[in-house]
Amino acid sequence: MLLSPVNFRNLSLKNRIVWLPIVSWLAEDDGFVTDAVIERYSRRAEGGVGMVVIEATGVLDRRSPKLIKICDDKYMPGLEKLVQAIHDAGAKVSVQLIHYAKKSKKTGWKQKVEDLSPEDIRQVKKEYVEAAIRAKKVGFDAIELHVAHSYTLASFVSLLNKRQDEYGRDIWGRSKIVLEIMEMIREKVGDDYAVCARISGEEFVKGGNTLKQTRVISRLMAGKGLDYLSVSAGGKDEDGDWYTGYSSTRSMPTANLTDGCHVYLAEALREEMAPYGVPVIASGKINTLKQAEEILAGGQADLIGVARPLLADPDWILKLKENKEDELVTCTYCNTCLDRDRRFEPVECIEAEKKIRKEARMA
Numbered sequence: 001m002l003l004s005p006v007n008f009r010n011l012s013l014k015n016r017i018v019w020l021p022i023v024s025w026l027a028e029d030d031g032f033v034t035d036a037v038i039e040r041y042s043r044r045a046e047g048g049v050g051m052v053v054i055e056a057t058g059v060l061d062r063r064s065p066k067l068i069k070i071c072d073d074k075y076m077p078g079l080e081k082l083v084q085a086i087h088d089a090g091a092k093v094s095v096q097l098i099h100y101a102k103k104s105k106k107t108g109w110k111q112k113v114e115d116l117s118p119e120d121i122r123q124v125k126k127e128y129v130e131a132a133i134r135a136k137k138v139g140f141d142a143i144e145l146h147v148a149h150s151y152t153l154a155s156f157v158s159l160l161n162k163r164q165d166e167y168g169r170d171i172w173g174r175s176k177i178v179l180e181i182m183e184m185i186r187e188k189v190g191d192d193y194a195v196c197a198r199i200s201g202e203e204f205v206k207g208g209n210t211l212k213q214t215r216v217i218s219r220l221m222a223g224k225g226l227d228y229l230s231v232s233a234g235g236k237d238e239d240g241d242w243y244t245g246y247s248s249t250r251s252m253p254t255a256n257l258t259d260g261c262h263v264y265l266a267e268a269l270r271e272e273m274a275p276y277g278v279p280v281i282a283s284g285k286i287n288t289l290k291q292a293e294e295i296l297a298g299g300q301a302d303l304i305g306v307a308r309p310l311l312a313d314p315d316w317i318l319k320l321k322e323n324k325e326d327e328l329v330t331c332t333y334c335n336t337c338l339d340r341d342r343r344f345e346p347v348e349c350i351e352a353e354k355k356i357r358k359e360a361r362m363a
């Protein structure tokens with residue numbers, strides 16, 4: 001089942017394996033796509049995944065060096081080259097669209113959703129819609145709204161959003177901005193284009209969303225014509241600096257957590273998505289084809305998301321399919337990649353680097 005094709009909306013995937021978004025910090029300082037970005041994604045496409053999801057890509061013009069951007073037409077030629085390379089290598093490609101709050105590195109101050117004025121909210125919506133239009137124009141097969149972890153849309157849908165106006169108060173208010181963005185994007189991209197989202201199934205932070213809330217939010221999104229739901233977890237920085245607290249440990253699950261630790265979240269949300277026919281992507285420490293196959297056979301998800309194992313070894317699928325485990329660079333979930341991410345350094349796998357050094361020594 002895992003390696004069989006699947007179709008939804010405008011997407012025909014050759015199999016059900018998805019390379020999940022991993023920020024690479026390989027773009028230029030001002031957000032332009034580089035050859036290194038193209039190599040990173042086309043190499044995973046060559047490795048045989050059905051779809052890659054491009055890392056969090058900025059819909060707004062706010063300083064964040066080396067984050068890929070889609071907030072202006074000037075980024076389109078580079079993005080078009082990226083899409084073309086992935087298509088040529090045989091995979092479909094979705095792009096994760098991110099909006100993030102203002103932050104002060106010096107003082108640690110972070111803007112909250114409660115600080116946004118009605119005009120700021122109009123601007124966030126506008127930036128999302130314009131980014132989606134560009135994404136479709138350059139050939140991305142789908143867009144994925146980043147409604148997970150600590151970013152703007154996730155902060156709106158969270159129980160921690162204490163706004164007392166129409167964008168807060170209750171679950172409909174907290175979801176309103178996402179639903180409006182979905183409606184506005186659909187109006188612009190038409191019916192034959194996949195509009196998707198990533199959500200933290202549980203936020204794993206005191207006072208934050210659990211499945212009780214995310215079941216409802218996911219249903220509301222499905223009602224607006226959602227095309228896939230990618231299920232992540234945690235990632236809130238309310239309990240620690242950027243990607244340091246327990247909630248973050250869950251979003252990039254560490255070695256001590258069990259394999260497939262978040263499949264139960266995908267399974268629960270899949271129950272909600274079933275009446276709408278929205279496919280669900282499971283993620284979190286899924287690291288063998290056998291495990292992936294069992295998740296699909298058990299009806300727990302429709303698609304299998306893999307992040308770090310494919311960062312470690314782009315030929316993960318091929319080597320597992322051909323029982324060449326001894327040749328595989330295995331992800332140990334040490335999160336050295338995450339440490340690099342937090343230092344804004346190019347995100348590479350230390351196990352892969354060790355292998356290259358060893359081979360060089362032996363040559």
Ligand SMILES: Cc1cc2nc3c(=O)[nH]c(=O)nc-3n(C[C@H](O)[C@H](O)[C@H](O)COP(=O)(O)O)c2cc1C
Pocket residue numbers: 020021022023055056096146148198232251252253283284285286305306307308309337338341347
């Ligand atoms: C260094 C790093 C960067 C990540 N960047 C993103 C991102 O841009 N967007 C996102 O939704 N998730 C991001 N994630 C989370 C992954 O997509 C994935 O959900 C998580 O690593 C669990 O999957 P895995 O166990 O297969 O690695 C990142 C993870 C890591 C380790």
